[in-house]
Amino acid sequence: MTRTGKAPNILIVDDEAVHMRALCDILRHHEYTTTGLVSGEAALKLLQAEQFDLLLSDLMMPGIDGIALVQAASKIDSNLACIIMTGEGSITSAVQAMKVGAHDYIVKPFKVSVILPVLARALETRRLRMENIVLEQRQLAHAAELKQLNGELELAKKEAERANHEKSNFLSHMSHELRTPLNAILGFAQILQSGSAPTTSEEKKKFAKNIEDAGKHLLTLINEVLDLAQIESGTISVSLEPVSLAAVLEECRTMIAPIAQKYGISMFYPEYMDVCVFSDETRLKQVLINLLSNAIKYNHKNGTVTLDCQLTDVGRIRVFVIDTGIGLSSEQLKLIFQPFNRLGREKSKEEGTGIGLALTKKIVETIRAEIGVVSRLNIGSTFWIELPVHPVVFQ
Ligand SMILES: Nc1ncnc2c1ncn2[C@@H]1O[C@H](COP(=O)(O)OP(=O)(O)OP(=O)(O)O)[C@@H](O)[C@H]1O
Ligand SMILES: [Mg+2]
Structure with a gap:
């Protein structure tokens, strides 16, 4: 019996039909399922269509002989167990058949007691080989999984x-x-x-x-x-709700005006879009005031700050705070959101603690928005936040 519990399926090929039939009968009596054919050509055709556990083929046959059949059959199913039956005089050829993939050979004429252990051995070898393949595949999958886990672990370690x-x-x-x-x-x-x-x-x-x-x-x-x-x-409470962006911007405008005046910075507010965003009003104001006061603080004399909005095509709106100020180098940009890092401006006349942008970024993340910045030294910076648009229209 095979491992699946089914009787082993044997294909017997012998051009001597009488011999082939007799063998089929005998093996059937020993609980093998047998199919008999009289030519290598017919056997190959059947092997293409059906799966067998073992091929028992005569060596000398007209047309496709035993060696060619074993060779071609192994190409169709590399796990097929093959045994060659040979006459006394052609043992050398039988050895050759083993070189091209046959598991064993038996010399004709043979007794049942001789063939049965040979068949059992070949089938057992096949079973072990197939089990090995499954184990190898499992091992490979396991190794790949382990590699992936190691990679993830390494990433987590680096992140920590x-x-x-x-x-x-x-x-x-x-x-x-x-x-x-x-x-x-x-x-x-x-x-x-x-x-x-x-x-x-x-x-x-x-x-x-x-x-x-x-x-x-x-x-x-x-x-x-x-x-x-x-x-x-995560203990901060935010209440995300429909908020009129125009109203928030107008409030920021009023709040920031005295600071801009003190620094001599001209403020520009292009026509606001009356868009409703999904946000926390107080936190949104806090974010915009932080960005606006930086844009004023780190500006040139007589510089400008522009507050602009632009709808993006995915139901979100970007609010830009554009200044014509001292700008930031690419090295400074990498550290811009680091708490208490004033990026070398600790000794400048501008007061600050370097925590404003770190806070701003955290708030932005909490209110499900995004923040970004582009900047060029001595030309100016553009900070932006992107918010989800809410489909409510304010009167
Ligand atoms: N618009 C800007 N243009 C140029 N540099 C900027 C701009 N905004 C921020 N910076 C630089 O980034 C640093 C960090 O800004 P952040 O707002 O976090 O702190 P701060 O302004 O120094 O202090 P505060 O915590 O009071 O806001 C600033 O010290 C400044 O060097
Ligand atoms: Mg600041």
């Missing part, structure tokens, strides 16, 4: 390392930023304890103002860090 590095960077920047105003406050406290404390009321006021400024700065920083932590931990 990157995140870890970013966190350390963030912490070192943050502690530095927090320490600066705190040291200022401690410094003022030490002065008060020493003999050089301010004496006139004017001096005292100025002194107190310095402490207050440092304290306020510290408070702003802490609030921003808390904001960032809240967003990162």
Whole structure:
């Protein structure tokens, strides 16, 4: 029996029809399924159409002989077990048949007791070979799976390392930023304890103002860090709803006007599209104010800032904040959203903590929007956010 429980299917080919039929009968009695043919040509035709477990072929036949048949049959089914039957005088040819793929040979005339173990051995070899193929295939699939898993693991490891590095960077920047105003406050406290404390009321006021400024700065920083932590931990609450973009832009326009005036920057607001976006109004304003104040802060004297909108073809709208300012190099652009990184502008006259854009990016991600930037040094920058359009029309 084969592994599937079916009787092994044997194709017997012998040009001596009587011999072939007798063999078919005998083997059928030993629970083999047999098919008998008298020519190699007919056998090949049948092998193309039907699957057999074993081919038992005579060596000397007119037309396609046993050797040619074994050779051609192995090409059709490489797992087919083949046994050659040969007369006493042609053992050399039988050996040749084994070289081209036959498993064994038997010398005619033979007894049933001789052929049965030969058949069993050939079928067992076939079974093992096929099992081996399946195992090899499984092994290959397993190796491929392992390779893929290793690749994923490596990626996850790299990502964890990157995140870890970013966190350390963030912490070192943050502690530095927090320490600066705190040291200022401690410094003022030490002065008060020493003999050089301010004496006139004017001096005292100025002194107190310095402490207050440092304290306020510290408070702003802490609030921003808390904001960032809240967003990162996913505990920030946003309410996404239909929002009139024109109304938001108008509010930003009013809020930003005094800052633009202070810096001498001309603001341009091309006709707003009355589009409704799906967003959180407060957070959207916060994002736009951040971008607009940067565009004003990092601008040239008499520079301009333009706020523009453009519908994209996938039901989204882009809001652009375009400045004619100092711009950013490609190296700076890579680090633009890193918290506490002022990109070398720590000592510039522009105040800032370098957290605005990091916060902006986190907010943008939370409100299911996108952010991007293109910039050229000394020519200017364009920051954009892309929001989903909501199909509600405002009156
Ligand atoms: N429009 C811009 N043009 C040129 N440089 C910019 C622009 N916007 C941001 N930058 C650079 O990116 C840095 C990070 O900006 P970000 O808004 O995060 O921080 P900041 O403006 O320094 O401080 P704050 O946290 O108060 O906003 C800035 O310090 C500045 O160097
Ligand atoms: Mg900023």
